[in-house]
Amino acid sequence: MLKIDQLVASYGKVRVLHGITLQVKKGALVALIGSNGAGKTTTLRAISGMLRPQSGSVQLGDAEIAGKPAYEIARRGLAHSPEGRRVFPTLPVRDNLELGAYPRLTGARTKGDVAADIERMYELFPRLRERRGQLAGTLSGGEQQMLAMARALMLSPEVLLLDEPSMGLSPKLVEEVFATIARLKAAGITMLLVEQFAAAALEVADFAYVLENGKIALSGEAAKMRDDPAVRAAYLGGGH
Amino acid sequence: MQIFLQLVVSGISVGMIYGVIAFGYQLTFATSKTLNFGQGEALMTGALVGLTTINFLIGNHFGVSVAFILMIPVVLLFGACQGSVVEWLGVRQAIKTKSEAGWIMATIALGIIFKNLAENIWGRDALKFPSPLPEASLDIGGIRIQPMEVAIVIGALLMMLAVEVFNRTSIYGKAVVATSNDRDAAQLMGINTGRVITFSYALSSMTAALAGVLVAPVTLTGASMGAVLGLKAFAVAIIGGLSSGLGVVVGGLILGIVETLTGFYVSTGYKDVPGLVLLLIVLSVKPSGLFGKSAIKKV
Ligand SMILES: Nc1ncnc2c1ncn2[C@@H]1O[C@H](COP(=O)(O)OP(=O)(O)O)[C@@H](O)[C@H]1O
Ligand SMILES: [Mg+2]
Numbered sequence: 001m002l003k004i005d006q007l008v009a010s011y012g013k014v015r016v017l018h019g020i021t022l023q024v025k026k027g028a029l030v031a032l033i034g035s036n037g038a039g040k041t042t043t044l045r046a047i048s049g050m051l052r053p054q055s056g057s058v059q060l061g062d063a064e065i066a067g068k069p070a071y072e073i074a075r076r077g078l079a080h081s082p083e084g085r086r087v088f089p090t091l092p093v094r095d096n097l098e099l100g101a102y103p104r105l106t107g108a109r110t111k112g113d114v115a116a117d118i119e120r121m122y123e124l125f126p127r128l129r130e131r132r133g134q135l136a137g138t139l140s141g142g143e144q145q146m147l148a149m150a151r152a153l154m155l156s157p158e159v160l161l162l163d164e165p166s167m168g169l170s171p172k173l174v175e176e177v178f179a180t181i182a183r184l185k186a187a188g189i190t191m192l193l194v195e196q197f198a199a200a201a202l203e204v205a206d207f208a209y210v211l212e213n214g215k216i217a218l219s220g221e222a223a224k225m226r227d228d229p230a231v232r233a234a235y236l237g238g239g240h
Numbered sequence: 241m242q243i244f245l246q247l248v249v250s251g252i253s254v255g256m257i258y259g260v261i262a263f264g265y266q267l268t269f270a271t272s273k274t275l276n277f278g279q280g281e282a283l284m285t286g287a288l289v290g291l292t293t294i295n296f297l298i299g300n301h302f303g304v305s306v307a308f309i310l311m312i313p314v315v316l317l318f319g320a321c322q323g324s325v326v327e328w329l330g331v332r333q334a335i336k337t338k339s340e341a342g343w344i345m346a347t348i349a350l351g352i353i354f355k356n357l358a359e360n361i362w363g364r365d366a367l368k369f370p371s372p373l374p375e376a377s378l379d380i381g382g383i384r385i386q387p388m389e390v391a392i393v394i395g396a397l398l399m400m401l402a403v404e405v406f407n408r409t410s411i412y413g414k415a416v417v418a419t420s421n422d423r424d425a426a427q428l429m430g431i432n433t434g435r436v437i438t439f440s441y442a443l444s445s446m447t448a449a450l451a452g453v454l455v456a457p458v459t460l461t462g463a464s465m466g467a468v469l470g471l472k473a474f475a476v477a478i479i480g481g482l483s484s485g486l487g488v489v490v491g492g493l494i495l496g497i498v499e500t501l502t503g504f505y506v507s508t509g510y511k512d513v514p515g516l517v518l519l520l521i522v523l524s525v526k527p528s529g530l531f532g533k534s535a536i537k538k539v
Contacts, residue, residue, distance in 0.1 A: 049427070050427070050428065069427070069432075070424075070428055071433070072430075074427070075430045082424075082425065082428060086422055086424070087425075088417065088418045088421040088422060088425065090420075090421055091418065098411065098414065099411075099414055099415065099418050099429045100429060102411065102429045102430045103429075103430035105411045106411060106412075106430075108430060109430075151429075
């Protein structure tokens with residue numbers, strides 16, 4: 001569904017991604033793990049068009065999307081829940097969700113039943129229903145994270161990119177977020193998940209890539225990686 | 241007391257005009273962190289295009305009131321086109337290259353060009369604009385009000401209300417607010433933020449053009465009517481808040497009232513002084529951070 005080949009990206013003159021190659025099959029949950037500063041966020045930004053890649057290919061389904069503007073990539077069905085949540089603070093929760101479906105509401109994408117999908121989001125995240133009239137800027141960090149995920153899902157995406165959905169959350173909320181991700185996977189949603197909580201990510205993922213200094217250092221089935229003593233020592237330390 | 245009240249009432253309509261122009265500054269600043277320093281010229285060209293249109297209609301045997309109403313869509317359309325051109329020629333490239341000064345120089349230059357064009361087409365003299373309402377003042381408890389002054393206040397408020405309703409209820413309006421909140425995140429929603437910025441320029445010049453034909457029957461119109469209005473409204477926008485809110489209406493009203501008071505108690509020759517002094521104060525109190533530090537960086 002998503003196929004990335006030799007993706008290279010830079011900030012100004014500093015090259016951050018040195019040719020990333022990875023794949024996410026339809027319906028799969030793929031984890032992209034690695035330490036702080038490895039280039040995980042940059043990878044997602046280069047895929048969704050927030051950052052224009054210098055070279056390499058990004059295929060969504062059969063279409064080449066590398067170098068296209070972010071809004072066009074979103075209209076083709078790639079949803080990106082970005083690092084730091086980035087909800088729209090001066091708009092109510094409900095409007096944030098509606099904006100997630102912007103391409104559907106404006107004829108750029110099959111419409112479906114947007115109201116029913118908002119209802120489904122309220123079922124998936126009951127806190128959002130309670131807060132639906134509240135401005136997103138006044139939500140707690142955990143609630144904002146739920147809103148960011150729900151907003152991305154409102155696209156009815158072909159692929160969903162999630163950048164550290166657990167960031168800054170209490171352990172209990174982290175558990176909740178991972179439970180939600182497992183539920184989305186069961187619902188058949190194709191996902192690329194970036195996480196620092198490597199152990200938890202490998203727990204839910206089918207396949208995983210380890211990123212190190214802008215290169216893929218390791219890849220394999222998540223279950224195998226989880227049990228590999230070398231991986232455990234190098235990436236799963238710290239008791240997560 | 242009677243005179244004082246009279247002056248306050250007279251100040252309200254001109255204050256509303258400042259408010260509307262300042263509102264126009266807000267519209268583009270919200271989405272792009274840039275603004276059109278030719279906003280006063282947008283008002284002026286709108287008024288002059290309106291003048292030609294209304295005279296044409298009157299020449300074709302329409303009554304003045306009907307002609308005025310028929311003229312408004314023409315003026316709005318013209319304003320929208322003019323604003324789009326300003327964004328296209330003056331602002332888009334500066335945003336792309338993150339140039340901090342580019343859009344300032346470009347919008348000032350475009351304003352001067354519009355003024356020169358207007359001088360060549362309509363001449364340098366002030367022209368009389370046909371009034372759609374009776375010009376005789378109404379007498380309300382001893383205070384005299386021109387019907388057109390009431391129309392200015394109502395027209396200005398309706399226009400701002402219309403923009404607010406659009407932003408709050410339609411998906412396109414919400415896309416404008418989303419772009420103002422976070423341009424990158426808005427792009428991730430599939431919103432073409434470049435087009436939203438063009439739209440906000442179009443809307444901004446549209447409001448200025450409408451303000452132009454509202455104020456023209458009370459004052460006079462001419463190629464030089466915009467510059468001072470644009471400058472004073474800029475001071476109002478800085479004080480009232482560039483990002484949003486009704487501060488600009490309050491600021492505009494205060495300035496309008498102070499001006500009529502100055503005109504009466506000091507001298508009509510000094511009528512423009514309070515607004516320009518206000519501008520100087522604003523520029524000296526907030527020398528570096530006129531647009532807010534983070535704002536400039538985000539451009
Ligand atoms: N906006 C930016 N400008 C310049 N360098 C950046 C920017 N964002 C990230 N970097 C650098 O790129 C590298 C990768 O960062 P990032 O993709 O955020 O890593 P991760 O998400 O894995 O923590 C880091 O060295 C970081 O300092
Ligand atoms: Mg990151």
